[in-house]
Amino acid sequence: MKSWMTTSLCVSAVLAVWQGLIAIGLLSHTLVPSPLEVGQYLVGAVRDGTLWDAFSVTLRRLAVGYLAGAMIGVPLGFLNARFTLCHDSLGLLALGLQALPSICWSPLALLWFGQTEWAMFFIVVMGTVWSVALATEGAVRNLPPIYLRAARTMGSKKLHLWIHVIAPAALPFILGGMKQGWAFAWRSLMAAEIYITILSGFGLGHLLHYGRELHAMDQVFGVMLIIVTVGLAADKILFGPAERSLHRQWGTDR
Amino acid sequence: MKDQMPQAVLAPPWKLQVEGVAKRFVTRTRALAALAPVSFQVREGEILCLVGPSGCGKSTTLNIIAGLERPDSGVVRTDGHLVGEPGPDRMVLFQEPALFPWLTVLGNVLFGLKLKPCLSRVERLAAARFYLKLVGLEGFERASVHELSGGMKQRVALARALAPEPELLLMDEPFTALDALTREQLYGDLQAIFAHHRKTVVFVTHNVREAVCLGDRVLLFSPRPGSIREEFLVSLPRPREINNVQLTELAARITRALKLHMGPDAKEVPA
Structure with missing residues (x-):
């Protein structure tokens, strides 16, 4: 309750200062809309459905691309940790490609898939998969060896060891990697949506892009606010509870 | 406490046989002989304590019995069968709980x-x-x-x-990380458990009194490369109290022997 109050107080203060600066004319109105105008834009965009359409298009792309990326990345990480051959080949590839900003995939995606959903999917997957794979591999490699020794003396080996010891022991760190992968997926998608126009659906990135083209600053600010909110919500709704429950079980919470 | 007949005549059914087990650790700069060839046997239901200074290879011996490490030479048998991979017939209690x-x-x-x-x-x-x-x-x-x-x-x-x-319980300094009070309580509890559920145990420790308190027999290891220097039978009645006078006397005797085997530069023997 207390932290909730701190948060709302802080947000109100920012809004008040923002509105105040505009009222006394310190901020150029051509470049900065007032919070009221941003609110009006958001209400209007919700009413005529543009915001919801863009929101659902973006979220669908994000969910599908991220899930696919994570589902490839986690097993890939396990393979790289288990087999030296995979580590020396795919692991090196992952390390290299992880350093490549995923927007750099967009020329390739456009040529390969055209202006289609597949291009978006490809960019988001490429943004996710490598970082998730690297985090998973790191998590497995840095496990305390005592868990493995204890499990082995109890007769656990091979697949049993991987499913019942290595995977659960690495889970908190894999979750960290998934969270990082999510951040990469979200950044990739926003960059791609701003950069590539796809006729099958306008996402939040497009809305932001057209806001600039039309010089609709209320739209630019409004959409940015939504993008920030999505990021916060993912943390609070998706990763927060999962992390908390793990911390409680492991006794690593404060 | 056990009869003193020569082993060849008695030919007891050894639960565990360690025969000529040796181990070297090779680092980048040099090869280190951790364990000189070591041989000993454990009877069914016997609690054998391996005592020695740190780095004497007693934990390595235990790991080899557990199957967690492979010896460079020599073999380990349980009930006459060669030991390979780790398995639930030989459970290990580590220094950390490892839960x-x-x-x-x-x-x-x-x-x-x-x-x-x-x-x-x-x-x-x-x-x-x-x-x-x-x-x-x-x-x-x-x-x-x-x-x-x-x-x-x-x-x-x-x-x-x-x-x-398990056929064999291997304990690798399981009480070292605990405070003295908890440790003493566990000595009592462990003896009570073993009194009703007899186990064949190999217990590694550098705490001589702990070894005398729990063991039927104590093997003294020399510093690296580890080898067995002396054997002590502990025939004190059970349950044993860690502060018992006779127990303390025997522990003092073993500690003196340990210091002797460690040579003049040895100063870190726990009493």
Whole structure:
């Protein structure tokens, strides 16, 4: 309750200062809309459905691309940790490609898939998969060896060891990697949506892009606010509870 | 305490035979002989303590018996069969409890039991509950590992090691990380458990009194490369009290022998 109050107080203060600066004319109105105008834009965009359409298009792309990326990345990480051959080949590839900003995939995606959903999917997957794979591999490699020794003396080996010891022991760190992968997926998608126009659906990135083209600053600010909110919500709704429950079980919470 | 007939005549059914086991560790700069060829035997139901300074290879010996490390030469037999991979017939109690934090207390004890294919679900649960009660942790089944004290964790680890009813219990300084009070309580509890559920045990420690308190026999290891220098039979009546006068006297005798074997530069022998 207390932290909730701190948060709302802080947000109100920012809004008040923002509105105040505009009222006394310190901020150029051509470049900065007032919070009221941003609110009006958001209400209007919700009413005529543009915001919801863009929101659902973006979220669908994000969910599908991220899930696919994570589902490839986690097993890939396990393979790289288990087999030296995979580590020396795919692991090196992952390390290299992880350093490549995923927007750099967009020329390739456009040529390969055209202006289609597949291009978006490809960019988001490429943004996710490598970082998730690297985090998973790191998590497995840095496990305390005592868990493995204890499990082995109890007769656990091979697949049993991987499913019942290595995977659960690495889970908190894999979750960290998934969270990082999510951040990469979200950044990739926003960059791609701003950069590539796809006729099958306008996402939040497009809305932001057209806001600039039309010089609709209320739209630019409004959409940015939504993008920030999505990021916060993912943390609070998706990763927060999962992390908390793990911390409680492991006794690593404060 | 045991009869003193020559071994060849008695030919007892050795539970564990360690024959000429040696181990070298090769680092980037040099090869280190950790264990000179070591041979000893353990009878069914006997508690054998390996005592020596740190780095004398006693833990390495235990790891080799467990199958966690391979010897460079020599063999280990349990009931006459060669030992290879680690397996639930030889359970290990480590210095750390090594419990799995993603499982509850009950889940931890069940882990080893689930790897025994002959048991039904009900039998496994019954066994886990029985051994948790045996170590005095009845009612903690649902607790998370981190909610337990160090002593309680080591008790869970003991229950986990005992539950699959291993042929051999290997204990690698399991009480070193505990405070003195908890340790003394565990000496008593462990003896009470072994009094009713006799186990063949190899117990590694650098604490001579601990060895005398728990062991039927104490083997003295020399510093690196480790080898057996002397053997002591402990025939004191059980249960033994760690502060008992006779126990202390024997411990002092073994400590003197240990210092002798360690040479003049040895100063870190715990009394």
